[in-house]
Amino acid sequence: MPVDIDIAKVAKLARLALSDEELAAYSTQLENILENAERVQALPTDGVEPTSHPLPMVNAFRDDVVEECLDRDSFLPSAPDTQDGQFRVPRILGE
């Protein structure tokens, strides 16, 4: 499968504001790295189950009970901007 990267789209999906020069440089590097992945793609894997987790584990359940959690005053001061005990962000919608 030929490597064909719409790097501007990928950067937008990743929420990375990169310049055209940066995008071009990363695009070349990604193509080189993905060429190495061709060996992996060529391996016959019909009928092979994917592994998402190295050990056979099932869901870890716990009782659904109210517990103490972090005090808001312990982490809000390290936020870039807050107001009335909440995180503050710029406007959500564009012009």
Add this chain to the structure above:
Amino acid sequence: MTDLADLTIAEAGHGLRKGDFTSVDLLDAVDRRAAVTEAHLHAFLTMDHDGARAAAEAADAALAAGNDLGPLHGIPVALKDNMCTIGVDTTASSQILAGWKPPYDATVTARLKDAGAVIVGKTNLDEFAMGSSTENSAFGTTRNPWNTDTVPGGSSGGSAAAVAVGSAFGAFGSDTGGSIRQPAALTGTVGVKPTYGLVSRYGLIAFASSLDQIGPFARTVDDAAVLLEAVAGWDRRDATSINGPVPDLRGGLEEGVAGLRVGIVTELSGDGIDPQVLAATKGIADKLSDAGAEVIEVSVPASEFALSAYYLIAPAECSANLARFDGVRYGHRTTVEGTTEDMMSHSRAEGFGPEVIRRILLGTYALSAGYYDAFYGQAQKVRTLVRNDFAAAYERADVLISPTSPTTAFKVGERAADPIAMYYSDVCTVASNLSGDPAMSVPIGLDSGGLPIGFQVMAPALGEEMMFRVAAEVERLAGFEDRASLATSDVVVPS
């Protein structure tokens, strides 16, 4: 007279209990060592002098009162700066987290404190643990104490250098593709990646969640076991931690290898490995055979594809994990005006370094619509093949062995411009991360340039007792007693 900074944890613990010295004396010794070496090494990003002093004094008071918390009581240790420490800067070596003070302790941090350990500071790493040289740190490169023109390996290079030089008695790192074992090899220290799930990842800043595992650096195999014992075991805060008994890490240390089946991994012991590293590895294999082990060649065919699969899976998981750094709840926020999405995109581009951006882009691409099956899905299937091949290999062998790193320490800057050459540093180590099995590196000698060579011992999941047993024999057989030229509290000019 012996400098206290050169003692093993076992020796330091013995002296503490005999009353030969105090925890404050041990802390003074590593502080003196750091004061001399840090200008050459830059192993630490933050030294918590006040916190460490208070912890050492508390440890001394507790011991005097007869409250002995175990083998790490009063022992100065260091933590890689991607593990949360309440009130102490935790940056993952990234500008995006510069100055961040966590509101909670990682489980590893909390368990070390409960064990009476003295946390001296936070060590340097490749940004978000992405790299094999510690050159990707946003706060400067760490140097190798054996030769400061070379790298200490990575990503846990600061922890490795600190232990190698004696500015901590032990340290913790994280290993996603070799980030404990490869720097251990390059700095002549012991480094352990435990079974996935043996150590809680709660409070570890995540890189690739299905691969990341915390483990220790030490100067001896026994010390490494003591460090790991203090932090291992189920944690309700990490849903992937193993809810079961912890292997007896020290039970087999004196047992030797007679009658054990030791498999040399064919695919990791030939092409692409430096001849001196290969010769040293084979030399130890011969000695294991002389010591009564049955040494055989074992093939793990899919391990040849492990590196390529790893460099799809790890970036994919990192691209998801690092989505949380968005300039909203913590970390860097841009001054560029615009919408919240603009704010996020500029904050991230300003805050992340080039290797992190490269991997986020790679992972985002590998997970994006139309490419998922071809890249990420296929890599996960290769991961299954790697696991199957390891399982078959462990039918024939109790442990597997190989070099830890294909080369000894390389020069600062040598691979920095070539991501693929840098990625190859992990060729012997990534397969264990994909399989989730434990693996560790033991120093066995020096190359002709005076740089350490590491020997890797691998075992099946939760086979730590057997792994440590063989590693202890490797340590005895190698008789590696050299120390880095910088491991002194006298003022020296490094090589």
